[in-house]
Amino acid sequence: MTDRPGVLGARVTRVEDRRLITGLSRYIDDLSRPGILHLRLVRSPFASARIVGGPESGFAMGASSGPLLFTGDDFETGITADTSVDGWRSSTQPLLGRRRVRYSGEPVAAVLHEDPYVVEDLAESVSFDFDPEDAVGSIEAALAPGAPLVHEDWDRNIFVTRRARFGDLERARSGADIIVKRVFRNSRQAGVPLECRGALAEPDGRGGLTLWSSTQIPHLVRSVLAGCLGVAENMIRVVAPDVGGGFGVKGHVFPEEVLVSALALRTGRPVKWIEDRREHLISSIHAREHIHVLEAYVRGDGRILGVKAQLLVDAGAYSVYPWTAGSDSGMAAKALLGPYDIESYQVEDHAVATNKCPLGTYRGVGRPSAVFSMERLMDEIAAEVGIDRFEVRYRNVVREFPYATVNGLLLDSGSYVEALDMMKELLTAAEQATTVDGSSRLGAGIALYNEQTAHGTLDFEVRKTPIAAGYESALVEMDPQGRVTVRTGLQSHGQGMETTLAQVAAHELGIPLDHVRVIHGDSDAPYAMGTWGSRGATLGGGAVARAARAIRSKLLDIAAYHLEIAVEDLEMAEGSVQARGSPEQSLPIAILAAWANTRPAKLPEGMAPGLVVQKSVDGPPRGAFSYACHGAVVSVDAGTGKVALRRYIVIEDCGTMINPMIVDGQVHGGVAQGIGSALLEEFHYDEEGQPLSTTFMDYLLPSTTDVPEIEVHHLVTPSPFTEYGMKGMGEAGAIGPMAAIANAVSDAIGFPANHTPLRMTRVWGLLHTEGGEDPVLTRLDELGLGDFWETPTSPPDEISLAGGQ
Amino acid sequence: MRVTLNVNGVDHTLDVEPRRLLADVLRHGLGLVGTHLGCEHGVCGACTVLLEGRPVRSCLLFATQCDGLPIRTVEGLVSEEGELHAVQQAFITAHGLQCGFCTPGFIMSIVDLLEREPSPDDERIREALSGNICRCTGYVNIVAAVREASRLMTETSHD
Numbered sequence: 001m002t003d004r005p006g007v008l009g010a011r012v013t014r015v016e017d018r019r020l021i022t023g024l025s026r027y028i029d030d031l032s033r034p035g036i037l038h039l040r041l042v043r044s045p046f047a048s049a050r051i052v053g054g055p056e057s058g059f060a061m062g063a064s065s066g067p068l069l070f071t072g073d074d075f076e077t078g079i080t081a082d083t084s085v086d087g088w089r090s091s092t093q094p095l096l097g098r099r100r101v102r103y104s105g106e107p108v109a110a111v112l113h114e115d116p117y118v119v120e121d122l123a124e125s126v127s128f129d130f131d132p133e134d135a136v137g138s139i140e141a142a143l144a145p146g147a148p149l150v151h152e153d154w155d156r157n158i159f160v161t162r163r164a165r166f167g168d169l170e171r172a173r174s175g176a177d178i179i180v181k182r183v184f185r186n187s188r189q190a191g192v193p194l195e196c197r198g199a200l201a202e203p204d205g206r207g208g209l210t211l212w213s214s215t216q217i218p219h220l221v222r223s224v225l226a227g228c229l230g231v232a233e234n235m236i237r238v239v240a241p242d243v244g245g246g247f248g249v250k251g252h253v254f255p256e257e258v259l260v261s262a263l264a265l266r267t268g269r270p271v272k273w274i275e276d277r278r279e280h281l282i283s284s285i286h287a288r289e290h291i292h293v294l295e296a297y298v299r300g301d302g303r304i305l306g307v308k309a310q311l312l313v314d315a316g317a318y319s320v321y322p323w324t325a326g327s328d329s330g331m332a333a334k335a336l337l338g339p340y341d342i343e344s345y346q347v348e349d350h351a352v353a354t355n356k357c358p359l360g361t362y363r364g365v366g367r368p369s370a371v372f373s374m375e376r377l378m379d380e381i382a383a384e385v386g387i388d389r390f391e392v393r394y395r396n397v398v399r400e401f402p403y404a405t406v407n408g409l410l411l412d413s414g415s416y417v418e419a420l421d422m423m424k425e426l427l428t429a430a431e432q433a434t435t436v437d438g439s440s441r442l443g444a445g446i447a448l449y450n451e452q453t454a455h456g457t458l459d460f461e462v463r464k465t466p467i468a469a470g471y472e473s474a475l476v477e478m479d480p481q482g483r484v485t486v487r488t489g490l491q492s493h494g495q496g497m498e499t500t501l502a503q504v505a506a507h508e509l510g511i512p513l514d515h516v517r518v519i520h521g522d523s524d525a526p527y528a529m530g531t532w533g534s535r536g537a538t539l540g541g542g543a544v545a546r547a548a549r550a551i552r553s554k555l556l557d558i559a560a561y562h563l564e565i566a567v568e569d570l571e572m573a574e575g576s577v578q579a580r581g582s583p584e585q586s587l588p589i590a591i592l593a594a595w596a597n598t599r600p601a602k603l604p605e606g607m608a609p610g611l612v613v614q615k616s617v618d619g620p621p622r623g624a625f626s627y628a629c630h631g632a633v634v635s636v637d638a639g640t641g642k643v644a645l646r647r648y649i650v651i652e653d654c655g656t657m658i659n660p661m662i663v664d665g666q667v668h669g670g671v672a673q674g675i676g677s678a679l680l681e682e683f684h685y686d687e688e689g690q691p692l693s694t695t696f697m698d699y700l701l702p703s704t705t706d707v708p709e710i711e712v713h714h715l716v717t718p719s720p721f722t723e724y725g726m727k728g729m730g731e732a733g734a735i736g737p738m739a740a741i742a743n744a745v746s747d748a749i750g751f752p753a754n755h756t757p758l759r760m761t762r763v764w765g766l767l768h769t770e771g772g773e774d775p776v777l778t779r780l781d782e783l784g785l786g787d788f789w790e791t792p793t794s795p796p797d798e799i800s801l802a803g804g805q
Numbered sequence: 806m807r808v809t810l811n812v813n814g815v816d817h818t819l820d821v822e823p824r825r826l827l828a829d830v831l832r833h834g835l836g837l838v839g840t841h842l843g844c845e846h847g848v849c850g851a852c853t854v855l856l857e858g859r860p861v862r863s864c865l866l867f868a869t870q871c872d873g874l875p876i877r878t879v880e881g882l883v884s885e886e887g888e889l890h891a892v893q894q895a896f897i898t899a900h901g902l903q904c905g906f907c908t909p910g911f912i913m914s915i916v917d918l919l920e921r922e923p924s925p926d927d928e929r930i931r932e933a934l935s936g937n938i939c940r941c942t943g944y945v946n947i948v949a950a951v952r953e954a955s956r957l958m959t960e961t962s963h964d
Contacts, residue, residue, distance in 0.1 A: 117824065242905065495903070704931040
C-alpha cells in the first residue's frame, strides 16, 4: 500500500462533480416510471384531535381510472421504535393517522392520481371531521400537572427517563468552594436538506418491489419495509439515487416510505411521493429543543470537581426509527463532560412527548446542545472564579491519552492543550484586528469539545436501540481489465465518497484513481448500516481498505507464482507487481486480473478463481474521538441586538485524513449549520401546537451574508483503533458554533446568552433585562423534576451510553 | 395553451396548462431535470434559470409567461465539444459543491454575475449570491469558485 504515495491524503478533486454540475445528476424527483401514480398526503390541521368522521372528498373514488383515496383504516402497520430501557413508554407512528392525530401535519389520508397537479387539487378537497383536544406544545406544558396526554394510554408525557451516577458527587459538593448552577436552552431546529424527502416504489410482479428513496440508510429501510409489508427481504431492493443533502434527517425510516411501498403493491403500479417544503418543515424530523439545568461543584482555582445535570428534550409525538425518541437526550447525557477531566457526574435525562413533529437526529445529535451548555458553563465558571476563558479550560482539560472518563468512555487520542494554545494565539489576533463602530460591542468566545465517532457494536448494545450494529461493509471486485468496483451500503449525499473510497482502493492496489468506481446507496450491496454518525470514511473506508488489501494479496500470490519470487520480495508499483529493486521483473495488474477472472489454469494450484472480496469493519467499542476548538469574534449592535459574526476559526483533529479538501468542506458546511443554530434557525409553535415556521421566510437558513470566511486549521493525532488512524468528522463542524458564538455574544453584551438561537429580538431582550434567571428554575418541583435536586439517592454506579448517532 | 420556449438556443413548442410552473415544464415537459426545486416559494434559489439573460426563480413563473423568450439552464452551459463552462470548472477545482442540489441554481446566478461584472470582490460575490441557499458548503468554497471562475473567464477573454 505504498505504491501510489499521495493518493491517500491528497486534495484530489471529486469524481462525482461533473455529473452534478451538468444536469446529469438524478435525484428522486428526476425519476419516473411508466404508468406512475403520484401520491399527495392529506394532513391534520390540528395538533391533537380525534377523527370522528370522514373522509369526505370532492371526487368519486374507486373508479378504475380515477383517483384513489386511502386512510389509516387501510393499513394495520406502523413504525415502532422502542428501547428496552426500564420505564420506556412505547408509541407507534401510523402510516396514516387512525382515529386520532398527535401533531399538526400528521398525515391522515393518501390520494393517488396520474397527474401531480391534479392530485394536489384532489387532496385539498378531502376533509375529515376532527374533534380537537387540548394539545401540549412545550416541555413545560407536557410536564405540568394535569397536562393532556399525547398518548392516551400513558401516565405521563415522557418517553423515557434515565438516571446515572458516576464517581463521588457528594465529595465533590463538599469539597467545592463555589457552586455554579445555570439553565441553558436551545430552540427547535432541523437539518433541512435543500432537497425534501421523496420516494418512488415499483412492484416487480412477483410480490416484491424496488423503492427509490432519498435516504441515507438503504438497508435499514429495506429491513423495515420487509417487516411492515410482510414481504421477504430478498424481494425488496432499496436504492438511494442522488440525494440532495441529509444531515441525519434522511437517516430515519419513515412511514411515508412504507406507505408508498404498500400503495405500489396494492395498486400494482409505480407510486411516487415528493414532499413539498411546507410538509418538510412541519412533518419530517426536527431536532434540538433542549432545556439543561446544570450545577457544577468548583474549587476556588476553577477546577471542576463534579457536575450534576438534568436534561430535558422535547421529543415530539412519536419515537422514530432507529434512533428512538431518546437519542438526543441520551447523547447529551453521555457527551456532556466532553474533553474535561471531571471525577464525578450525576445526570438525569428526559425525552418528553409533545404534540409536535417527531424529534430525530440532526448533525451532532445532542452534542451541539451538550457542548453549548458545557462551554457556556465553563465561561460562567471562569467569570465566577475570576480567570479567563482559556485558563478555566487549561485547568480542567484532559492532558493524557488514552483517558477513561468517569462515565465509561475512552478518549483514545488527542492533543486538546495544543488546540487551546493555537486558538489563544489566533483568536487574540483576530479580536485585535476586528474593528467596530460606536454603537456596537465586540466579543470573542471559544468552544472546546470532542466527539465520539465511528461507534461500534458494543455502543449500540449498551444503548439498547432498535439497531444493535456498528459495523460497515464493502465489497471490492477487480474485473478482468484490472479495474475496480467498490460496492458499499453507505450513501454519499455530499460527502464525496465516490472519490474518497476510490482513493482508499487506489492506494491499497496501486492503481490510478480513475480505475476505481464506487457504487453506493443500493441495498444490493452487502448489508450495512448506512451513512450517519461520522462513520462513512472511518468504517466504510476501513472496510474498503481491508477488502482491497485481500485482493492485493491475491494478486501478489499470483505474481509470485509466475515470477518465481517470494511475495515478500514483491511490491505494487504503477499498475504492476514487480520485484523489489528489479522493476524489469514485473507483471501488469491487468494481466494478473485477467488470469484470476478468466484463466484459472494460470493460477497456483488450489487457488480459487475470481477477485471479489467482502470485508466488514466494526467501530471501536468506545469510538474514536475527534475534537476541535472553535473561536468566534462577533459584534453586537447595542441598539437592535443584531449579532454580526466577524471571524470564525476552527482548529480540528480527525486523525488521518483521506482527502483534506473534502474534510475542509465538511467543516465549512457543519459550521454554517451551527451558525444557523446559533443565530437564526427556530421552529415556533403556538400554545395549541400549531407550527408557525412553515416557509423559508419564517425558518431562516444562513445565507452567504450570514456566514463569514471560515478559517480551518488541522491537528493530526491518529486513532490507535482504526484503519490509517482515521476518526469521523462529518458532524463535527456543526457541534461547536452554538457554544462559541453564544460565548462571544455573552462576552460582547456582558450578560449570559443562555438561549439559542440568538436572534435580534432575543439579544435585544437580554440587553434590556440584563439577563435574568430562566423561569423553569422556579418550576422544577411543579413539573415533577425537583427530586433530582434533593439530597441524592444512591443508585448503583453504572455505565450508561444511551444516546443517538 | 400552446407556448414556445427557447431553451438553450433550441425552440420547443408544447401544450401546457396555464398553471404549470416554468420549473415543472422544464423538468417534466422537456426532461431538463438539472433545474431543481428546493422550496417552491421563491426563497432558496435552487430553481434559478436565466430568462432573457437575467436570473429568475423558475418556481415563481408560469411557463406561459415565458412564451417566445430565451431561457438558459445548466444543461446549456457545456459546449458542444463537451467542455465545461468556466463556472462549472471552477466549482470542481474549488470544491464548491457537495450534494449538488443547489448547485445548478448557484451556477446560473454566478454565470449572470460574471457576465455582468467580470471581477467582483468577495463582498459583492456574497451580496450577489445571497438569494441562493446552500445547506452543505458553508459558502466558503462557492465564493472561492466564483473567484476562480472570474480568473478563468478573464484569462480567456484576454487570450
